[in-house]
Amino acid sequence: MENKSHFTKDFLFGSAAAAYHFEGAYNQDGKGVAISDVVPNAPSDGRTKEPTEDNLKLQSIDFYNRYEEDVELFSELGLRCFRTSIAWSRIFPTGIEEKPNEAGLAFYDRLFDKLLSKGIEPIITITHTSEMPLYLAETYNGFANRKLIDFYLKYVETIVTRYKDKVKYWLTFNEINALLGMPFYQAGIDETNGVTEEEKFQALHHMFVASAKAKQLIKGISPDAQVGCSFISRLTYPLSSKPTDILAAQEENLFYDFFTDIQAFGEYSWFIKNYFKKNEINLSIDTEDMKLLKENTMDFLAFSYYNTSCSTYDKDAGEKGKGNIFETVKNPELVEDEWGWQMDPIGLKVFLNHLWNRYQLPMFIVENGFAAIEQLEKRDEKLTVRDDYRIKLIGDHLKQINEALADGIHVIGYTNWAVMDFVSGTTGTMLKRWGFIYVDYQQDGSGTLNRYKKESFDWYHQVIETNGSSLFDC
Template identity: 55%
Template sequence: MIHKSVFNEKFLFGSASAAYHFEGAYDKDGKGIAVADVIPHSPEDGRTKKPGPGNLKHRAVEFYNRYKEDVKLFGELGLRALRTSIAWTRIYPNGIEEEPNEAGLQFYDDLFDELLSQGIEPVITITHTGEMPLYLADNYNGFANKETIKYYLKYVKTIVERYQHKVRYWFTFNEVNISGMQPFFQAGVSQDPNTINDTVIAQIHHNMFVANAKAIKCIKNINTNLQVGCTTTIGPVYAMSSKPEDGLQQYFDIREMLFHTDVHTFGEYPKWKIKEFKDKGIELNVTDEELKILKENTVDIIAYSYYQSGVAEYGAEKSDGDVNIISKKLNPELKVNEWNWVIDPVGLRIILNIIWDRYQLPQFIVENGVSKLEELEENENGNLTVNDNYRIEGLRDYLLQVNEAIADGVEVIGYTNWAVMDFVSGSTGTMKKRWGFIFVDYYDDWTGTMERYKKKSFDWYRKVIDSNGEYLFQ
């Protein structure tokens, strides 16, 4: 391991969030109802027909009303970038309106101005998981229907024209490769889950490929200097044993995991996937014009979430549950956290190198982090905080591996850990799964003051950024 920082001065040390996770004010100032507003708990637990009681996301942590004080804290943290999303339903409440909602547009103008005044670059996900207008989900079946693409593109054009001089980095979708695992949450597909077969899933993916490519074309037509990516969730896969069959399964699993990134980057379906469609009897509704659009409009950046790695075992059962588990088998060489996610910092260096060798494009790690059950405690000065040494150690281990990958020759432009502050978890719909540098005094039973408290990791990350990574080695 090298013993010095090789991060350059322009590296976007940052942190991440998303609109539905922390904004709250779910029905204020003309905002429409989003998919997340009818998922009160885990996406696996299903939806309600309309927004009902018990959905913590409706209030979230009140960032919508507190953004000025929060952004001031982000400035104290020293962030160079904040990744967040624009709530689609603040701009087009039902998705089909002729004119956008000016109050929503103005909110993000004000937010971006506030970030920029603190020297923080806004990095924007155009629509995060769960943020599709519910109207488009329930009346158009989301991205299972090609009609939805035109409404998405109208939204893209509106926000990019408005914010092109404030936002350089745009991500079209969040973790798009798990849309088949969570069709309603990820893609607004509201049809009976029992009718969603392999063909429907393939069509959802295809329609989102087309939407991504058309969005890239739209964005570049507005401003060629803007940089565009589409985020996935990925990690390396190890063979469970030295058996050749496990090695073969490892290769197939990695290939499947990178399928979406291949299409985003190379602009075409790999031949193995076309053969798979044929073998499974999947017939896509696809046109020559769509294939041309895919080919001509590819990403500038490879952006992804990295939470853990997986193992490959020939003939093993695949997981259709947790989106970050590649197989049901756990790696016996790695520790796991409370959520049974394996902890694998070296895996981040591995995937950085794999992606660099495969695509030769700059990479942006948009999510990666350490979550725990946490409570406030007093520090030596009598101030309330969280002594989250485990977060410091975990993020240090990950960032040291990013540093190693850059030393390997990989081009990495940014790292925005999940998350800048505590807010409502997408996978559980609770506050107890805490990820942030800032503790928010709010709990699953709706109690708490909403006060913000800096955790121990807050000062640590500020020193890492201020030293341009050198503090990682102290």
């Protein structure tokens, strides 16, 4: 690996969060109840009828009321961009109101103005996983119902019209393929009696149409805006050199290419069409849908990259694991964190190569990082966290991005997950700490909410300040 930085001053070094993870203030200033407000634990554990006190996300780390001091920290960190989301239910509390909630709109005006005053580019996810107003899920069954497209587009038109002069980069959805693993949490679909594959793919079709229409709408309001749609990377290797395992990996990768094929080509791939035929999945597709998808492909590909997995035709072979929300087969060559996620920095370059070769579209890595159970300790008379593991892991991933840049692959930016500690979406706990900033908010709901810089804070600041050159310091 060449010890030379290929990052430029235009590269969007940043960090990320999302409204439901860290804003708190779940019922403040007219905000309505969102899906996340009734899922206190892991999404697979189900929902409650109403928001309950054990849901740490209701208060979370109170970014809503502390954003000014937090953005000061982001500026000190040196961020060139910050990815977050707009809480849909802050703008339309139930999703069906005629007029938006002005208090919610005003909050994001203040936030974006603060970010821009510090030279930080807002990268905005229009709606993050679980931020749909609960009313739309309970009344319409979420994106299983085509009517959701219109409610979503009204919301999109409202926020893009309002923030067109403040936001250049928009993501229509977060991790759209997460619907396959958690239909209610991602798309508001009732899971009480189970959800069939056909229902999942029909809802996905509605989301892809909504995304394409949103792209069309955004460009009409703000022609220079850049629009993408985030997905979870699902790179898989053969478990062995057996031809059957190689074929299994190829087929799984082709299956997940479905999500990017629609974004980049505006078409359903031959592979997914064949999959639908084999599994008797029959979708209702409007005659105008495919034309719309074809004419409104994404400007860039945005994705989360945390891990890779293996594939095998022998269902009893290999050790089973959990990679993000999907069941996986573990790679015996990789180590895993305490949550069972296998770390694979080189896999990021493999994935970038794959996407660039297939699509030739700019790419934005909008999530990547490392979570651990952490405690404050005193060093040099200051409270901090020694997180060498985070420094090494993020550094190793950035070096792979650097290699991709050297090869001529177009990567727009990198926003790691996450800028600061907050409530985990996949577990509902404060045990998984992701950030450069430690927040004193504990699993039992106690804590001062004070912020403390971890050792990785100064390290990442140096990476950004030197355009990545410090990654190669001995």
